[in-house]
Structures are given as structure tokens and as C-alpha cells.
Amino acid sequence: VTAAAAGVLMRAEIAEQPEAVARTIDATAPQAAALAAAARSRDVRSVVLLARGSSDHAALYGRYLLEGRCGLLSSLAAPSLYTTYRAPVDLSRTLALAVSQSGEVPEIVEALGYARSRGALVAALTNSAGSPLAAAADHAIVTQAGPERAVAATKTFTTQLAALAALAVALGARDLAAPLARAPGAIERTLACQAPVLAAAASLRGERAAVCLARGYSFCIALEAALKLKETAGLWAEGFSTADLRHGPTVAAGALPALVFHAPGRLANDVEALERALAAAGSRVVSIGAGRELPVDGALPEELAPLALVVPAQLLCERLAVLLGRDPDRPPGLHKVTQT
Amino acid sequence: VTAAAAGVLMRAEIAEQPEAVARTIDATAPQAAALAAAARSRDVRSVVLLARGSSDHAALYGRYLLEGRCGLLSSLAAPSLYTTYRAPVDLSRTLALAVSQSGEVPEIVEALGYARSRGALVAALTNSAGSPLAAAADHAIVTQAGPERAVAATKTFTTQLAALAALAVALGARDLAAPLARAPGAIERTLACQAPVLAAAASLRGERAAVCLARGYSFCIALEAALKLKETAGLWAEGFSTADLRHGPTVAAGALPALVFHAPGRLANDVEALERALAAAGSRVVSIGAGRELPVDGALPEELAPLALVVPAQLLCERLAVLLGRDPDRPPGLHKVTQT
Numbered sequence A, B: 001v002t003a004a005a006a007g008v009l010m011r012a013e014i015a016e017q018p019e020a021v022a023r024t025i026d027a028t029a030p031q032a033a034a035l036a037a038a039a040r041s042r043d044v045r046s047v048v049l050l051a052r053g054s055s056d057h058a059a060l061y062g063r064y065l066l067e068g069r070c071g072l073l074s075s076l077a078a079p080s081l082y083t084t085y086r087a088p089v090d091l092s093r094t095l096a097l098a099v100s101q102s103g104e105v106p107e108i109v110e111a112l113g114y115a116r117s118r119g120a121l122v123a124a125l126t127n128s129a130g131s132p133l134a135a136a137a138d139h140a141i142v143t144q145a146g147p148e149r150a151v152a153a154t155k156t157f158t159t160q161l162a163a164l165a166a167l168a169v170a171l172g173a174r175d176l177a178a179p180l181a182r183a184p185g186a187i188e189r190t191l192a193c194q195a196p197v198l199a200a201a202a203s204l205r206g207e208r209a210a211v212c213l214a215r216g217y218s219f220c221i222a223l224e225a226a227l228k229l230k231e232t233a234g235l236w237a238e239g240f241s242t243a244d245l246r247h248g249p250t251v252a253a254g255a256l257p258a259l260v261f262h263a264p265g266r267l268a269n270d271v272e273a274l275e276r277a278l279a280a281a282g283s284r285v286v287s288i289g290a291g292r293e294l295p296v297d298g299a300l301p302e303e304l305a306p307l308a309l310v311v312p313a314q315l316l317c318e319r320l321a322v323l324l325g326r327d328p329d330r331p332p333g334l335h336k337v338t339q340t
Helices: A008-015 A017-041 A054-068 A079-083 A106-117 A132-136 A155-170 A174-181 A183-190 A194-203 A216-233 A242-246 A268-280 A306-323 B008-015 B017-041 B054-068 B079-083 B106-117 B132-136 B155-170 B174-181 B183-190 B194-203 B216-233 B242-246 B268-280 B306-323
Strands: A046-050 A073-076 A094-099 A121-126 A139-142 A209-214 A236-241 A258-261 A285-289 B046-050 B073-076 B094-099 B121-126 B139-142 B209-214 B236-241 B258-261 B285-289
Touching (some): A008 A017, A017 A121, A054 A073, A054 A216, A079 B054, A121 A132, A155 A306, A174 A183, A194 A306, A209 A216, A216 A306, A268 A285, B017 B183, B046 B054, B054 B094, B174 B183, B183 B306, B209 B268, B236 B242, B242 B268, B258 B268, B268 B285
Parallel strands (some): A121 A139, B046 B073, B121 B139, B209 B236
């Protein structure tokens, strides 16, 4: 791979997101409606989301939406409780929703099968309709990201978020349908932030570690940005909710650069206050949000803001990796389970 | 504070753990039995644990025990879903268990009140019987750590683990009662690992970041060790399950020192394999477990191993902080909510 080719795939796939998300919203709406009908007929009261890696961060987004907006007690599974410990749990009123772009992570396929054996309604959210995970599920919700060739997930992640939002709409959050239709446009406009992204990447070149911060519905983006920084740029970043940072890690965080993700809503002041405190303590703060250093289109409400908020982080990871002489398309030691 | 006094409180409180845990096992058994009876009479099927910081890591331990051994679908709450978003969730067959040593974290008290308003059976696990959290709960399980004066939680954490194990016993994991009675002795014998701890601390003096790794029931200890390293020694450590490290962060982890926690059981080989891979990649590995570099008494089964496994990590944090000229009793910028 030549230096000039580094990041070509990741850049292209980041740019494809408006179309990929638009296709996914259209394609998953009827699938989500069918799953919601099945959940109602089974009197489902709770949701267990099964995932690893970036898909686990999408699952966390789903957790907030499905509990916060649809009233379903939701949690991220600890897969080993199913695959290894065979937890004797009654899942007869539970939706087990596995999230995996490839649909081929053996642990997740196995965990979904165990959930079925305990009585769960089982569903798969995947980018591959023909995957073992889809085959193992009663219902498949299939994202329309198209083949993702860069190892670092980008369009498969945002399409997972879009599909989870579509599921939340089907499960009762009807008011999100109209703003969800605006998500492709918001992502498109956010892609224009290339110049400030390059400047921010250049300013982070010499850093070894960082924190990524958000809260509430956008907390998942802090975790996803941190994982992407590790994978692509080798920057040892850790994601926190602003609330958790205050409960201890703030001691060590004062000296570290911080990516801070701002969304509208009732927790905006909390994020703003922590950003000011970190800046006052001497941290290099990269502020991401509507009207911020890395500007994000402001068309989306709090619950959908993550779909656009992640975009500057993706661009930043790609640029920083290339500046550091890395190829973000092929991080050393990482593999996609399959190239859907 | 003189340098000679640095860590005096934390060292003393680490050493008090055998007695504190023994007292807690005795005191919480009847409280746990009463709560279990109430849970059965209410036909409780799921558990939501509410906590922040070290208490959140104890809550994660509780999640594994209560789901893995007692069959109750368990999760860690996202407190903002209750305090800010007022999730319209039905908790009528749910136990909401708040964990807070002080019992005075306003967010947790508020979240517990919200859970009650949604129908939950509400309980508090706290070191302070007179706290607002205990007052807000139907049932209090009160740890017997005594006053904890160092800011970094040690004996309040292990007594929380012991109380959660007592609750698991009351909720059906009867076979854990006898080994739980052996925990104080196992902790006592593990406290003897002072010499290798000092050597390990000295070897980590020049490090800026680290990873802490474990899996299954002991995953909580990786998170707790990482938080303690941040708080007391300013070392930017992040905790992972070994499974999650393989899903991405392994790219950046190869160069970092690693604290690896070994427990008996079906996931021991997974942890062993990752430790070998990290060592082969050049990481300085601090191996913690029975017969390891930092030896842990081997008397406890997998589900109770965390009670002893955390002890070398506590000692290591205290020693490393002092070597670095810090006072682990009073990390800058951190406060206990109250000195129970």
C-alpha cells in the first residue's frame, strides 16, 4: 500500500454515509414494523442487545432509545453470561437483538441462540442478509451500507444507528420519524467540515492519549470515537460519559486532550461545564457540535444527533492516522470478520 | 501532609478488609434474606443496579452474580435515563438496587426514587445506614466497612462485593455460602504479597498508560484497578474484558503495560492466551492470580475470586502513588461525597 492510497477506502466509505443511511431508513422501516408487531404480540417488556466493538456502541445507542423513548427495560448483554455461564434467565418477554455488521461473529451467533433457548424473541441487526446471524434470528433488520472494505467501521455504524432509530419509531417513538428522514441531509452537510478537521488532526499529532466525552443519547459516540482513535491512529483514547469522568478519572484527565461531543437537549449544560473545566485545567479541547470547532449540522434533535455527531470523529481519525503515516484502511493486527 | 504520611489511611484500610468483609457477611445475610423474600413475593424477574464510580464496578459484579447464578435479567442503569429522560419503563417486576458507600450521591438517590415511581422494589446497598439512600429504599443492605477516610475506596468496595455475594446466596446461589465464609481468610493471606507488589510498582514508575484485563465475574476488577490507578497514581489505565480488547483496542495495546487478573474457571484459558499474546508483543505484563507474580490466595471459586483478586491491585496503586510522590489518601481534585 502506498502512502497516497492510505485511507482511500475509509474516506470513500465516510462520504457514502448520506446515501447509505437514506437507503437504510427506507429498507428497515418495514422490517422494524414487523419486529415491533411481533414484540407487541409476545408482550415483550425488555430488550437485551448482543454486540461487540463498534456494534456494541450502536447497541448502547439502541439501549437509550428503546428504554428512554419506548419504555422497554434495555441492557447490553454480557455475552459470556450466555455463552459460558449459561445464565438460567427467563427471557420469555424479552427481545434479544444481536447487532453485528458481518453477522459472523461466532460468539454473538451463539449468544443469540442461547437467548432463543431461554424463550426470547430473537432478532438480528446486520449488514448481511445471508449471514449466520440473520439465519439464527426470527427477524432480521438489514442495514444497506453496502460492502465495507476499510477495517474501521464507519457507514456500517451510522446505518446501525439509523436502523435502531427506525426500530424505536416502530416501537412507539413516532415523533422521531420526520427528523430521522432529515438525517442523510444532516450527515451530508456535516461532511463539509474537512478543513477544521485537518487542523484539529494536525494539533493532535504529538499526543499519546486522549479522552472522548459525551452524555445521554450521544454517550455512544464518545465510546465509538475512542475506539476509532485507538484502531486507526494508535492514540490511546478512552470514552466517558461526563458524569463518569467526574467520579474519579478527572484526576488524570486534566492533562489530556479531549474530544467533547455536544448535542442539544437537557444534558447540554453538563457537557458544556465539563468542557470549560477541562480547558481551564489546560487540556487541548476539540469541541464538536453545532457551531463548534468541528461543526456538525444542527438539524437533528437530541435523540438523533449521534448520526451526524460521529462524522467529524470519523474524519478526524482518518486524517490523524494518515498524518502519522498509518493506513486507517488496514490497521495492523485487526481484521473484519468478513467483508460483507 | 508529609511524604511519610502519604498513603497511611489507604494502607490501613486495605489491611482492615478481612475483618470488614467478615463483619459484612454476618450483618448482611439477614438483610439479604429479607430482600430476597420481598423479591420473591413481588415475583421480581429483573434487576437494575444504580451506581457510579467504584460502586458501579461492584454493581457490575452483582450483575454477573444475579443474572449468572440467580437467573434475574440484570443490568447497570444509565442514570440519566431516569433522572433526565424519565424513561416510561414498567419496573413492577424489577428490583432497583442502588449501590453507594456514602448513600449521598444525589443523582443515585434521585434515580432510585424514579425507579420506585415506576413500580420497582427499591433497595440500597450502602455503608451508611442513616444515609438519604437508605432512607429512600424499602430495603437497606448495610456494609460494615466502618468509616473510610482515604478518598480511594478499598474496604467499602470489597464489602460491597461481599454483600452482593450474600444477596446472591439469598436469591438462590446457596452453594456460594460456604466459600463466601472463606473470603476473609483469602483476603488476609493475599495481603502478604507486599514484596512483589513493591517490585511491580517500581517497574511501572515510568509508565504513562496501561491496560487492566480480566473476564467474566472478575471483569469488574479490571475496571476497578484501572480507576484506582487513575485516581491514586495518575496512570492512565483502561479496563477491558479480554474479549473486548480483541475487538479493536488490541492495535494500540501492544505497547502498553498490562495488569492481567487471573481467576479459576472456564474463561481462564482465554485470559491466559491474551496475556501470552501481550507479552509476545512486548508489553510489560503484571500477572495477578494464584501462583502468579502478584500471588492471590486460591481458596475462592470463580464467582468469589474478585474479593481477593482486587487486593494486589489496591496495594499496587498505593505503592505506585507513593513512589511517584503522590498522596493516595487525598488525590488532587477528588472528594468523598461524605466520610461515612
